[in-house]
Amino acid sequence: MSEPRLVRGLLRGLTVLRALNETNYATAMELSKRTGLPRSTVYRLLDTLMAAGYVGIGARKETYQLTILVRALSDGFNDEAWVTVRYFRTAVLSAQRLYRAVKDESGWVSLGQIVRMAPASDPPWR
Numbered sequence: 001m002s003e004p005r006l007v008r009g010l011l012r013g014l015t016v017l018r019a020l021n022e023t024n025y026a027t028a029m030e031l032s033k034r035t036g037l038p039r040s041t042v043y044r045l046l047d048t049l050m051a052a053g054y055v056g057i058g059a060r061k062e063t064y065q066l067t068i069l070v071r072a073l074s075d076g077f078n079d080e081a082w083v084t085v086r087y088f089r090t091a092v093l094s095a096q097r098l099y100r101a102v103k104d105e106s107g108w109v110s111l112g113q114i115v116r117m118a119p120a121s122d123p124p125w126r
Helices: 008-023 028-035 039-051 068-074 085-102 111-116
Strands: 055-057 064-066
Touching (some): 008 039, 008 064, 039 055
């Protein structure tokens, strides 16, 4: 089976959108560092995203920010379609395992117990 043919420019543009989404606003230099893309490429991508209406000039000097048009990218996404029976069953089983791992003799679970016993590398609900 042959490899899919990817559009590198699209992937890069989405990378810039994602990086900008994480910070709300950023300079081209910050985006370049965050994405690993050359600054000249970031400028071209920002110009393209501005022409398409997804990015605008930020309030701070030399910054860029997302526009409200970015929200339209998720308009067709339906949460109900994402939460299928399989995902729901997995979530229920994970919650049951977590409950068994942290409940005290009275059957109560405290958030403190969950936070103390859940290192980021190995949470108990996995």
